[in-house]
Amino acid sequence: MSVRRLARAEIQPATFAFTEENERWLAAQVAKYPDGRQASAVIPALWQAQKQHDGWLPKPAIEAVAARLGMPIIRVMEVATFYTMFNLEPVGRWFIQLCGTVPCHVKGALDLKQVLLEKVGDQQHVTPDGNFSWLEVECLGACCNAPMVQINDDYYEDLTPDLLIGLLADLAEGRTVKPGPQNGRRSSEPLDAVKTLQDPALFDGSLVGGWRKRFDAAASAVPADGARDASGPGDPKAAKPDAGRAIERPVADAPAQRAQNGEAPIKPAEQAQASDPGKTSVVDPAPPAPAQPPQSSKSYVATPSKPEDGRVAAGSLGTTPISGAPGQGGPGRRDGSDTKPVGADPNASPGVAPKEGR
Ligand code: FES
Structure with a gap:
């Protein structure tokens, strides 16, 4: 990482001004941007200033660009010192x-x-x-x-x-x-020999539309009666032999199958019992779900924005229980103060049993 500083004061020129030709060039660059956006041309302006000044940017050139584009000098300085394409010190020819x-x-x-x-x-x-x-x-x-x-x-x-x-x-x-x-190779071709893209057909245009020709040839092979060639493009092959197709399988409980397996045939009475709805277990349908209150689409509970919407107003008792006082929120609410033993001495030292009869 190079250090980005302006050149020493003694080698800085006293002034800088764009030549007429460069001024015309810069006006054309600025015109590319909407009114008020002329600062967008800061990089081309600095680049042209650098080219005009023997390949480096003196401080007066940075100031001239700022004045030309209506920018604070520090903004142009930031650009010039950030990009290493801008030389801040003299360079060789x-x-x-x-x-x-x-x-x-x-x-x-x-x-x-x-x-x-x-x-x-x-x-x-x-x-x-x-x-x-x-x-x-x-x-x-x-x-x-x-x-x-x-x-x-x-x-x-x-x-x-x-x-x-x-x-x-x-x-x-x-x-x-x-x-x-500098070693004789062309562009970034392979260094020793060209080993790819050597088929002349790649470059004579003969492959253009090749897929279309193959498609048309396959389509013309379909007979006029509409029957498809089994190898034609429109005859998709199933991923599995039975995918989407009816397959004949032996019925496991058929009489012939049972006889082949040495099993006794099913008696008509057993068949009738198996099909009798009265012998079938019936599962009661699930009771209907209780009606739910309307749900908000929000996933949070809104916090009241006004004190009177659920917050303690100044001067009121509020909802904080007072020790020894009855519960504020009805019989279901307890703050623990009512658990104190009746007759307990509030000034008694910890661990000392209360005296009886007080
Ligand atoms: S690493 Fe040197 S040109 Fe990319």
């Missing part, structure tokens, strides 16, 4: 952001960091010729091509220490460099 997050780390980012320390110096320091500065940042979203760096606006991926050294030399000498993977 080639500003290198090294990804140090786990995928890049395990693929050799530490080796790249060592190269930068040796060739460029400490983080956030510009080389004496003004060409380079660097900063370690979090994932830049090119993990498939780890390890990688971002230099100004471009990504350089699949790096090794030697490739990075060569890249820095080319930039310093003004030679053209090619962004993207």
Whole structure:
């Protein structure tokens, strides 16, 4: 995590103003938002100010953006100091952001960091010729091509220490460099060989609508009389053999079954008894449930909001029982004071039996 502070006062410019071209660009950005919402353009405004000022944001630029968007300076300062995309100190002509997050780390980012320390110096320091500065940042979203760096606006991926050294030399000498993977692979394709998506039919359009053709072919195989082909698409297979179908099973109590099992046939008198309703146990129907009072849809009991709705009013006896007084709530209510033994001395010491006859 980098420290986010404004640059030293002595390197801050005295003023900042957008160029005419950038002012026009900014007006177009602000116009994208409704009236009164021009603060929504604060990030593009800061970004353009940074680009105009050699890749870093001086304090006067932050103040100029605040004035242009009608925002308190502190609000713009909060944005500028929060996002690492805004550089608060001068950067080199080639500003290198090294990804140090786990995928890049395990693929050799530490080796790249060592190269930068040796060739460029400490983080956030510009080389004496003004060409380079660097900063370690979090994932830049090119993990498939780890390890990688971002230099100004471009990504350089699949790096090794030697490739990075060569890249820095080319930039310093003004030679053209090619962004993207530096090891020859295209995009984030497999490194050694393309092993997937190689069927030409995937790309010549011949598979478009293939499912429809198969469906139509199966439908045309149905005979004109409506009888279905057993293997046709409209003949669903049951999940179980008897699912939803009538299955013939031997009747367990049939005479033939009983004879086969060596059992005596059931006599007609036993059959008549079995079917006689008078011999059948009858269960009385359950008594009807008592009528319930109407239920509130609320799952709680409302608390009275007025004192007179169930609360003790000032000056009244209220509902708190007074020791020794008769119960307030009728015969069913007791507060325990009436359990005191009759004749007990209220001043007696605990554990001392009351004297008789007092
Ligand atoms: S971890 Fe390095 S680009 Fe994602």
